[in-house]
Amino acid sequence: MNKYIFLMMMITAIASCKPGNTSQNGNSALLVSKAESDKVVSGLVAKYGEKAKFRAERGVSQVASFWTDKDGTVEDFNKFCADNFIATEGGLDTLALKISQYSEVLSGNFNKMRLDLNLTLDLNNGPITTIDNMFGSYDASAHLTEDFFENKTAFYVVLNFPAYTLKEKEEQGANWSRRQWAMARIGDMYSSRVPSQLLLKKAEVLTAAGSYISDYNILMGNLVNDKNQTFFPKDMKLISHWNLRDELKSNYVGAQGLEKQRMIYEVMKRIVTQEIPKEVINNDKVQWNPFSNKVFASGTEKTSPAEPNTRYEHLLKNFKAERDLDAYNPLYPTYIQRAFDGGMEMSQQEVEKLFTDFVSSPVVKQVAALISKRLGRPLEPFDIWYDGFKARSAISGDVLDKKVNGLYPSKDAFEAGLPKVLQTLGFTPEKSKYLCDKIRVDGARGSGHAAGAQMKGDKARLRTRIGEGGMNYKGYNIAIHEFGHNVEQTLSLYDVDDFMLNGVPNTAFTEALAFIFQKRDLEILGMKETNPDKEHLMALDNFWACYEIMGVSLVDMAVWKWMYENPQANAEDLKNQVVKISKEVWNKYYAGVLGPKDQPLLGIYSHMISYPLYLSAYPVGHLIDFQIEEKIRDKKFADEVMRMYTQGRITPKAWMKAAVGNEISINPIMEATKKALEVIK
Numbered sequence: 001m002n003k004y005i006f007l008m009m010m011i012t013a014i015a016s017c018k019p020g021n022t023s024q025n026g027n028s029a030l031l032v033s034k035a036e037s038d039k040v041v042s043g044l045v046a047k048y049g050e051k052a053k054f055r056a057e058r059g060v061s062q063v064a065s066f067w068t069d070k071d072g073t074v075e076d077f078n079k080f081c082a083d084n085f086i087a088t089e090g091g092l093d094t095l096a097l098k099i100s101q102y103s104e105v106l107s108g109n110f111n112k113m114r115l116d117l118n119l120t121l122d123l124n125n126g127p128i129t130t131i132d133n134m135f136g137s138y139d140a141s142a143h144l145t146e147d148f149f150e151n152k153t154a155f156y157v158v159l160n161f162p163a164y165t166l167k168e169k170e171e172q173g174a175n176w177s178r179r180q181w182a183m184a185r186i187g188d189m190y191s192s193r194v195p196s197q198l199l200l201k202k203a204e205v206l207t208a209a210g211s212y213i214s215d216y217n218i219l220m221g222n223l224v225n226d227k228n229q230t231f232f233p234k235d236m237k238l239i240s241h242w243n244l245r246d247e248l249k250s251n252y253v254g255a256q257g258l259e260k261q262r263m264i265y266e267v268m269k270r271i272v273t274q275e276i277p278k279e280v281i282n283n284d285k286v287q288w289n290p291f292s293n294k295v296f297a298s299g300t301e302k303t304s305p306a307e308p309n310t311r312y313e314h315l316l317k318n319f320k321a322e323r324d325l326d327a328y329n330p331l332y333p334t335y336i337q338r339a340f341d342g343g344m345e346m347s348q349q350e351v352e353k354l355f356t357d358f359v360s361s362p363v364v365k366q367v368a369a370l371i372s373k374r375l376g377r378p379l380e381p382f383d384i385w386y387d388g389f390k391a392r393s394a395i396s397g398d399v400l401d402k403k404v405n406g407l408y409p410s411k412d413a414f415e416a417g418l419p420k421v422l423q424t425l426g427f428t429p430e431k432s433k434y435l436c437d438k439i440r441v442d443g444a445r446g447s448g449h450a451a452g453a454q455m456k457g458d459k460a461r462l463r464t465r466i467g468e469g470g471m472n473y474k475g476y477n478i479a480i481h482e483f484g485h486n487v488e489q490t491l492s493l494y495d496v497d498d499f500m501l502n503g504v505p506n507t508a509f510t511e512a513l514a515f516i517f518q519k520r521d522l523e524i525l526g527m528k529e530t531n532p533d534k535e536h537l538m539a540l541d542n543f544w545a546c547y548e549i550m551g552v553s554l555v556d557m558a559v560w561k562w563m564y565e566n567p568q569a570n571a572e573d574l575k576n577q578v579v580k581i582s583k584e585v586w587n588k589y590y591a592g593v594l595g596p597k598d599q600p601l602l603g604i605y606s607h608m609i610s611y612p613l614y615l616s617a618y619p620v621g622h623l624i625d626f627q628i629e630e631k632i633r634d635k636k637f638a639d640e641v642m643r644m645y646t647q648g649r650i651t652p653k654a655w656m657k658a659a660v661g662n663e664i665s666i667n668p669i670m671e672a673t674k675k676a677l678e679v680i681k
């Protein structure tokens with residue numbers, strides 16, 4: 001620990017005493033001084049003129065920021081830059097095109113290899129054996145970046161293609177040609193050179209956090225209240241927090257629902273505060289009263305120590321593993337920047353602003369009043385998971401199952417029917433065939449997923465679960481969601497003009513199209529929804545889901561900021577801070593709407609521990625979904641989808657501006673909710 005802090009201080013000192021040098025690589029063997037790389041830049045500018053200055057400056061400093069004694073001497077560095085800098089526009093164009101083509105070969109084949117090695121794990125292909133897990137977990141591309149630094153390919157790329165920050169992409173991107181955008185994506189390829197042992201360490205702590213989370217169960221039949229009553233079945237074992245939350249949601253109907261919900265809520269609070277007795281986790285040998293926090297064995301109270309902050313040990317380890325990577329990421333030297341500016345390509349501040357605007361909107365109180373009226377009681381904190389806006393179709397489940405089953409008795413029938421699905425949505429027969437020829441249907445082991453291709457010539461995979469007796473409505477509804485992903489994946493690979501731009505800005509964009517398809521599932525079946533409230537209920541349901549997850553995400557972000565400000569904190573400090581932040585966010589946006597102040601509830605999400613800073617992707621997806629729906633309402637669905645989803649991976653802002661005319665905004669979902677409030681009473 002001390003050695004680590006010392007190392008970090010050294011790096012910071014080196015970086016800060018050399019202003020203007022972007023070299024922040026943490027490798028102690030970094031070789032090239034600022035003066036040395038300036039000399040190389042001057043040489044290039046003298047040779048190629050002022051026009052080459054920006055690229056020479058940034059390219060050379062990028063090479064310097066990664067060059068170590070392993071890569072050669074300072075003279076080797078000088079020669080490498082002088083020999084390999086491409087100055088002509090034509091030369092650069094050709095180079096970009098070739099890199100794009102080779103990248104497609106690599107990512108396409110690695111992706112195909114990964115999918116093929118996972119066939120038994122992913123598909124309904126018989127029992128999984130040890131060898132399936134061994135091949136399935138093998139990552140053939142794990143050493144690719146390292147190899148490309150070693151054989152100088154990565155240096156060649158970073159010398160010639162500047163990496164742009166998110167801010168630069170947003171400011172300059174509007175004036176970039178498609179070729180310039182593709183070049184900017186080439187510039188993103190090698191923004192870090194992290195030693196493989198640090199990547200391994202990161203994978204290790206993530207896996208450990210994942211295992212901790214996935215094996216954290218509460219034995220519900222062993223919970224008692226102050227009157228020693230139990231409410232849950234003896235064998236009910238629920239994983240935190242997903243199953244606990246879902247059980248809580250399911251108790252809006254049925255006997256003793258409210259008592260069960262209050263009990264689950266007490267359990268959740270004890271987990272966040274780590275007051276939960278360690279021995280009640282995964283253990284059916286003791287009874288536990290989560291209200292009094294007392295533990296009983298064979299009816300007798302016993303002392304039982306609390307969980308020793310294990311939850312926060314994992315979070316802290318994740319933080320430290322990420323922080324170890326900071327020094328090797330000159331462009332985004334914190335994990336917060338890597339997750340937001342780098343991953344989502346939205347700044348953390350921008351996401352936070354969207355969320356705080358949303359959760360502080362007066363519409364929240366109106367929806368809360370409606371929920372309170374529907375429940376016939378004042379709201380309590382756990383009503384953040386109110387589940388009564390589920391839009392049930394006016395068409396009975398049997399009718400739907402029969403219809404789906406008749407159309408799709410088998411996987412092959414479903415695959416054969418896909419072009420028809422697209423035609424129903426307004427795609428021409430030619431375009432429908434063109435897209436569906438590139439999508440294959442597989443029988444999934446789980447409930448289904450969509451795996452896109454990464455090179456032209458390969459197919460996207462629609463994984464769906466079809467039982468012996470053919471497809472049912474539930475399976476069909478999920479399959480249409482996955483099909484939406486496949487259509488996005490195919491359009492954004494085959495119909496985007498440069499491979500470097502294939503895809504969408506971030507995962508929220510593919511989720512949006514998947515939901516847009518899924519919502520049209522009845523229309524595709526040729527059935528008409530006769531429940532006039534369905535659309536409004538869906539709006540309210542989405543609104544309330546956003547209100548919940550935005551709060552959790554605000555806590556997640558604030559916790560990461562605090563960890564960066566307090567890198568020396570231990571697990572106890574971190575726990576206290578998570579509880580404090582959870583209460584602060586609660587008091588600001590939730591207290592009064594959902595009961596009393598000082599509730600630590602927003603710290604309960606498991607993603608916070610095992611998927612750091614991922615939570616915000618969900619509500620952003622909902623916002624985008626509503627914006628796109630609003631835009632296409634009176635337009636031709638297929639034309640609009642093709643127009644939007646062939647833009648490729650530019651920034652979210654640029655994508656949305658071109659797609660709907662605005663940046664990402666909370667307004668459409670607010671408007672839809674207000675409209676719903678007029679109808680649903």
Ligand SMILES: [Zn+2]
Nearest residue numbers: 481485511514
């Ligand atoms: Zn999805």
